[in-house]
Amino acid sequence: MTAMTVSSDEVQSGHRETSAWAPLKISIYRNLFIAQLVSNIGTWMQTVGAQWFLVEHHSSATVIALVQTASLTPTLVLGLFGGVFADLFDRRRLLIVIQTYAVLTAAVLATLAFAGVLTPTWLLVFTVAIGCGSALTAPAWQAIQPELVPREQIPAAASLGSVTVNVARAIGPALAGVVVLQAGPAAVFALNAVSFAAIIVALRSWKRPGCAPVSDRESIGLSILAALRWVRHGPVTRRILLRSALFAFPASALWALLPVTAAQHWHMNSCGYGLVLAALGVGAVIGVALIAHIRRLCATNTVLAGSAAAYALGLAVIAIGPFGPAIPLLLVCGMAWIATLTTLNAAVQLSLPQWVRARGMAVYLLVFSGSQALGSYVWGLTAAHVGLASSLVTAAALLLLTAASVAVLPLRPETGTLDLTTSTAWPTPTLVFQPDPTDGPVLVSTSYHVADDRIDQFTAAMLKVGRSRSRTGGYRWRLYRSGEDPELVIEEFTVPSWAEFDRQHSTRWLASDHAALASALRCTVDGRAEEHWYFALAGPTGARGGPPRADASASGQRSVVLNGILPQPWANPRV
Known part of the structure; x- marks a missing residue:
């Protein structure tokens, strides 16, 4: 049994604006x-070389x-x-x-391209292979x-990360x-x-500073489940993901169909297509220079809505107009x-704690x-069946709907403002035996005393606590x-094992989570909660063996302990 009291610590609610550079x-x-800029220049050269290789081989728009x-x-x-x-592993070594x-x-x-044996099919296969490297690299790169x-420079760093992409695009x-004109696509590769x-x-x-050795490293499967659990029970993260999908799907029409637009609509060669992408890159660099000022003048959701609408206008003009007016x-x-991109990227980085940052970014x-x-x-x-212009105009219409949807599905007010430091306010349990890391499941039961006139307010506050318990490792919260x-x-919830509970209360429980619990405790009669831990002895499949027997020498440490298993709260005479 552990008693918890209300903390008076206040959660910081903002971050300072800093220079974009x-x-x-x-x-x-x-x-x-x-280094990232140099690599991104190579990546964009690869993309153009691959696309123009297919154009020269008379491949279809699809x-x-x-x-x-x-x-x-x-x-x-x-x-x-x-x-x-x-x-799970050292991020620097992983990236290398x-x-x-x-x-x-x-x-x-x-080598294959220089030898003249590269086909469109093999080009796409190698594009997938290189994409596999990018897929494994991106979460670690974002997490470092x-x-x-x-922390206050994270939005600026997110913008500068986009600068490398867009200067490279220019x-x-x-x-x-x-x-390509001078030496062919092979030289680009x-x-x-x-x-x-x-x-x-x-x-x-x-x-990079060395990390403390991990004695009980999570398995890959449990790590994936932990990330998915964080997203499922994290309303802030879920809303960022929704806004990302709503924008990226229609906006991808420009990047996918731009080679066809340059070749068929504007009748350009590879140099002309490079200039088209350069115009987009220059626009992005201008955007980076202006974004800090725009954020000071406009709310984050206004930036997202305005950006989607402006992108839609650009798509529509590109679909029907000549190159000059389209510049x-x-x-x-x-x-x-x-x-x-910078708005969403900064929002997600500022909303992920260290323990799940790379997985959340992934x-x-x-x-x-x-x-x-x-x-x-x-x-x-769509372009192959209804035409290039119709496809781009349809995407523009969807982007206008994306802009309008910000009114009903905005980023949540607490985005980027939660205190993500690890909290030490959740006391370490004191038991009469030392459980093995694999012992479990473990039922955690906490009792509160709440006056009848504050029960509704307490319940509303505990719903936030329940989300915190669930996204840090618990399930079946009630x-x-x-x-x-x-x-x-x-309050009851279950964790799969004692090791998972240890991770939950020692590394995953954040100051913002404890602030939610403190808010609930303010609604109680005495500002206290009594926590108990129970280890499974039997289930539908039979006996589980249970935890080790209690050490007799420790039986006097805690009067409410019986054979290593804590009784239900209502069995306590105090209650």
Whole structure:
């Protein structure tokens, strides 16, 4: 039995605005920023080279759009595993291993292209292979950002991360167009292999502080379940994921169909297509420069709605207009894209605690990239059946609906403001035996005394506590009111094992979770709660063996303990 009292600690409710370029003053962040920029230039050159390779081989719009699908689909399969690996293993070493794999894969692709034996089918296969590396890399890369910069600089770091993508989009495609004309797609594939090495060099220069050894490491399966449980019972995270999918699916039409638009609608060669992508990249860089000012003037949800509407306008003009009038709208699309991405990326990073950060980012990237991959395939099929212009106009209409949906499905008010530091307020249980980590399931029962006139207020507060218990490891959470004592309320939930309970109360329970519990305790008669732990002895399948027998020498430590099993709260004479 453990008694808990109300904490007077206040949860911080905001973060300071900083310069958009402040993280670049930190040397290790600056090194990784430059390396990421070089690698992203290579990636965009690879994308343009692959798409133009298919254009030159007279592939259909559906096949060309599959380049986007092939590069993004691995995220659906491997993204969550990448998050698990990043949370379980040293992230720096993991990134070095995966980048080495990417160098080798891109080098083999270049070799086949130089030998003249590369076919469209094999190109898509290697695009998937390189995408697998990206899927495993992205969660770890996103998760290390809070290790590189202070919390208040995370939104700026998210924007700068997008800068590397969009400066690369401005430089890479144009450079790829020149290289394709002069040396062919094979040279582009070779340069991409070299660009991956830049990340390896920067990571090897990072002297990351050593992590404490993990004595009871979670299995991959349990780690995935923990991430899914966090998302399921985290309303803030769920809403961010919903907004990501609503934007990414229709917005993917531009990226999937832009090669066809450049070649068939604007009658451009590879250099012209590179300039089109460069216009989008320039717009994104302008957006990064303006986003901090826009956030000061507009609420986050206003930014999301305005960006979706601006992107829709750009799509419509691109669908029906010549290239000249479309240039400023390409800039607008780039600005709208970066405004949405940086807003959502910062929101999810500021809403994930350390213990589940990489896995949470993996789920976010899975939803966003998966929506893009699915959208690219759908818009490619749509263009093949109803025409390019009709496909882009339909996507624009969906984006307008996305903008309107912000009014009814906005980001939640607490997004990015919760205190994610680990709380030490949940007392460590004192038992008369030492359970094995695998002992369980464990039933946790907590009793509260609540006056009748505050029962509704207490119940509402405990619903938040229930979500906290569930997303940190508990299941079958319930709240009961005694039929004999009108003031007695019992909270119960189960954890699969003692090791899982230990993780829940020692590493997963956050200050914001304890603030929710403290709010509920303020509704009780005495501001206290009594917690009890029960180990399973038998179930539908028979006896489970139970925990070790109680140590007789310890039997006097706790009067309410009987043979290592705590009685139900109502069996306590005090109650």
